Amino acid sequence: MKLVSRMILLLATSCAQGVFAQTPLSAEEMSLVQSHLLANISTGQHIFQKPYGDVVFTSMPGAVLAASQAPTLHFSQDYFFHWMRDAALTMQATLLIPDVSTDIYKNYVLFEESAQHKISVPNEETLGQPKFNIDSTIWEGDWARPQNDGPAQRAIAFIKIAARLRAQGEQDFVDQHILPAIKTDLDYIASHWQVPTFDLWEEICDTDHFYAKMVQRKSLILGALEMARYNDTVRVRLYDARAQSIEQSLAAHWQPDLGYYTETTHHLSEKGGGLDVSVLLGALHGTLSDTDKWLADEKMQSTVAALRAAFSGIYPINQGHIDGTTLIGRYPSDYYDGDHFNYGNPWVLATNALAEYDYRLALYYTKLGKINVTATNLSFFQQLDHALIAAPTVIAASQPEFSALIAAFIARGDKTLQTVKAYQTTGDDGTRMHFSEQIDKLSGEGVSAPDLSWGYASFITAMEARRKAVSP
Ligand code: NOJ
DSSP states (O other): OOHHHHHHHHHHHHOHHHHTOSOSSOHHHHHHHHHHHHTTBOOSSSOOEEEETTEEEEOOTTOBOSSSOSOBTTBOSOOOSEEHHHHHHHHHHHTTSTTOOHHHHHHHHHHHHHHHTSOOOTTOOGGGOOEEOTTSOBOOSSOOOOOTTHHHHHHHHHHHHHHHHHHTTOHHHIIIIIHHHHHHHHHHHHHHTTSOEEOTTSOOEESOBHHHHHHHHHHHHHHHHHHHHTTOHHHHHHHHHHHHHHHHHHGGGEETTTTEEOSBSSOTTSGGGSSOHHHHHHHHHHOOSTTOTTTTOHHHHHHHHHHHHHHHTTOHHHHTOTTOOOOOOSOTTOOOOSSSOOOOOOBHHHHHHHHHHHHHHHHHHHHHOEEEEOTTTHHHHHHHOTTTOOSOEEEETTSHHHHHHHHHHHHHHHHHHHHHHTTOBOOTTSOSOBOEEEEOTTTOOEEEEETOHHHHHHHHHHHHHHHHHHOO
16 A cells, blocks of 8 residues: 555544644635625626617516626637526536525526526527527527526526525525426426437437436436426426436437447547546536436446546646646637637636535535446546545445545546646636636646636535535
8 A cells, every 4th residue: 555545544543534624725715715706697787788780689687697897808709698507507506605695596586587588589489599699698609509408407596596495485586487497498398308419528419428418317207296386287207207218318418338438329430529628527526415326337437547647648738747647628629719719728617626526525425435447437536545445345434445536536636627727717806716608728827718607616516515524
């Protein structure tokens, strides 16, 4: 056993919480992340305006900017929109921020209710529209349509918001606005999950996207539970049946020869159709509980090992991380950089997903009380601690190796977040902890969309997973 492993083992068996008292983001840093995220959400007082040709769009309260800026000198893309997917993920993270006003959630619901009722041009469906102007009208420019993970993410956000509002005595608002909106989205998902759709990176049209199906499955299962509250047995049956069909279809994404789940089933060598971080994001965003079997699925773990291995060599800044931390991007052959499409970079939200996965596995195994190392996930565990895991085995909670691995998961998650944090920038307002969508693979500078809401959301969900992992 390597010395370092032995040290982790000793520390872990003595006092897990004490060892991890030093959090990768301090309370002050977390509150900066939270305020940068909230700054992208419009309210009645916090209004955005967007000049566009001859018109000026004014935000409807509840609009969530994907990022804080329209195009600039080194950023040719326009993220000054309400993207359905990004907005839903941002809202789900907002629910984890303490003391957020209920109005933020109500505004979001009313914005989406208004967006759902807009009429699309012929041959397009409003529910599959990926992005909306900040006044809730549809953005009708050229784009990858439909993107059917969006309504699923939105339904998940609605269901979580409904639970929050109900607990605050807002049943009428839930019944009047949220319930019909959930049904609209989930009836659409139930009838469209096999229809060709673009992936979450908006590049490949296919019938089978791992990420989309994971979040659609989750939305339908949660939706069925929600419908059961209202005795809507027809929908309960429909949503449950569709969720089961989706679950069955996921197995086809496993490629035994490659050793990973591919994002699509038909475009494996196109852009992100093969090895892609969206599979990991599917596990994080699409699981239903801390003990959902998809988290510790051996094939998922093999996929994550393949991602880490694939990215470790392609970004020069990774060579400078003395603790071996690997920053990862969307998929290895990516060349989207938000500007001239020169080369791909590590993404904040993708790398933070690695940290979140480590924390969630620490909690998963702590609850399960054993760790199964198999021939399929061996490489994943060897990446974590090569000296400790030599061959497939079952490790019981009573064995010292068990606590050592739990500690190693948390320690690696911490190193990952600390490394991402080191690439923070200072905003024009003088505050720290600003991040762009990507980190330049050569210089380490923030590139592409500034202040990406989803990037901030990924810090919040990773730190929430950490909180649960250290105090299970
Ligand atoms: C591009 C990303 O690929 C997509 O996933 C995201 O929704 C939009 N940017 C907006 O952030």
